[in-house]
Amino acid sequence: MRIIITGISGLLGSELYRAFSDDKNKYDLRGVSRRRPPYLAPEKHIPADIADYEDVFQKITRLNPEVIINTAALSNVDECERNPDEAYRINALGARNMALAARRFDSYLVHISTDYVFGGKPPQSPDGYSEYEEPSPMSQYGRTKLWGEYMIRESGAAFSIIRTSWIFGSARSNYITQFADGKNIIPACEDMVSSPTYAPDLAGAIKELVESSLSRRTECHLRRNGIYHITNSGYASRYEIGVFVAKTLKNTSSPDEKIRKVRLADLKEMVARRPNFSALKNILWKLDGFRTLRKWQEAVKEFILNR
Numbered sequence: 001m002r003i004i005i006t007g008i009s010g011l012l013g014s015e016l017y018r019a020f021s022d023d024k025n026k027y028d029l030r031g032v033s034r035r036r037p038p039y040l041a042p043e044k045h046i047p048a049d050i051a052d053y054e055d056v057f058q059k060i061t062r063l064n065p066e067v068i069i070n071t072a073a074l075s076n077v078d079e080c081e082r083n084p085d086e087a088y089r090i091n092a093l094g095a096r097n098m099a100l101a102a103r104r105f106d107s108y109l110v111h112i113s114t115d116y117v118f119g120g121k122p123p124q125s126p127d128g129y130s131e132y133e134e135p136s137p138m139s140q141y142g143r144t145k146l147w148g149e150y151m152i153r154e155s156g157a158a159f160s161i162i163r164t165s166w167i168f169g170s171a172r173s174n175y176i177t178q179f180a181d182g183k184n185i186i187p188a189c190e191d192m193v194s195s196p197t198y199a200p201d202l203a204g205a206i207k208e209l210v211e212s213s214l215s216r217r218t219e220c221h222l223r224r225n226g227i228y229h230i231t232n233s234g235y236a237s238r239y240e241i242g243v244f245v246a247k248t249l250k251n252t253s254s255p256d257e258k259i260r261k262v263r264l265a266d267l268k269e270m271v272a273r274r275p276n277f278s279a280l281k282n283i284l285w286k287l288d289g290f291r292t293l294r295k296w297q298e299a300v301k302e303f304i305l306n307r
C-alpha cells in the first residue's frame, strides 16, 4: 500500500514515518517537504511546495497513493499572524491541493488540524470542545487551518480531519524540550490550557485509523468524511506542565527556579492571540470504538526520561 506523508520533516510527519515503517513490507512510504530530512532516502522524498498546485498535483498523482496524510502546515502561530497570505497559501490552499490530488484517484486523505480553530467562544461543557461544536478561531493560524478544513470537506475527496493540540516529540525543539532542558528560567502561562499530545501516540492512533478505514471499505463511509479530535487524555496549563517536567526530572529543589508563572497578557512578544482554554474532547474517537490515548503525564514522563 502506498502512503504519502506531507510535512515529513516535522514533529508529527517524522513520527508517522517511523510508525508506518515498522511494517516494512506492508507500506511503500513517500514523504513530501521542501527540504529532505536526513533520515529519508532521496528516492523516497518528494521535494514540493504543497501550495503550488501544478507542481504538487502532478508529483502526487503520478504515484497514485492509496492514502495521503497531510501534516504539512505553517504551524508557527505568530508567523501566521505576521504573514497571513503565506498562512492562507500553505494551510488552506495546500490542504485544498491535497484534497484535489486525493480525489483524482480516490485516495483517502487524512488531514491534521488544530485546537486553535476554537477559543473565541467558550466550549459548551467546561472540560473541552467536542467535534460537533461551532469553531471560533482567534488567530490567522486558526482561521487558515479552518479554511483548510472547509476546502477538504467541500472537495468530494474521502477524508478524515484530525484535530489535535500541543504536540511534543523528538523531531524539533518544542515547549516540553524547553522545560526539560531548563538552561534558563522559562516563562509559562497559567491561563493557557490544553492537552499535551505526544507525537508517537498520535501517530499510532492515525495508523490505527488508516488501517481500520481501509480494511472495512464498505462500512467506512461514516468513519471517513468526518472529524476526530485526538489528543492525550486530560489537560493542564503550560505552567502546570512545566512544574510537572521539573518535578519528574528532579533537576531542581523548587520548580520556581526553572519555571516563571506568567499570564498570557504578560507575553508582549506574542503577536497572535491564543485561547485561554482549547482542550478537545475526543468524543467521536471513543464512540467509534478506538482506544483513548493515555494520560498526558504518562506520555510526558516517558518522553523526558528517555531523551
Ligand SMILES: NC(=O)c1ccc[n+]([C@@H]2O[C@H](COP(=O)([O-])OP(=O)(O)OC[C@H]3O[C@@H](n4cnc5c(N)ncnc54)[C@H](OP(=O)(O)O)[C@@H]3O)[C@@H](O)[C@H]2O)c1
Binding pocket: 006, 007, 008, 009, 010, 011, 012, 013, 032, 033, 034, 035, 036, 048, 049, 050, 051, 070, 071, 072, 073, 074, 075, 076, 090, 094, 112, 113, 114, 115, 145, 164, 165, 166, 167, 168, 172
Ligand atoms: N505543533 C503543534 O503543537 C500542533 C498542534 C495542533 C495541530 N498541529 C498541526 O499538526 C500538523 C503537524 O504539525 P507539526 O508541529 O508536526 O509541524 P512542523 O514540525 O512545523 O512541520 C511542518 C512540516 O511541513 C513542511 N512544510 C511546511 N510548509 C510546506 C510547504 N509549503 N510545502 C511542503 N511542505 C511544507 C515542513 O517542511 P519544509 O519546511 O522542509 O517544507 C515540515 O516538514 C500541522 O498541520 C499543524 O497545524 C500542530
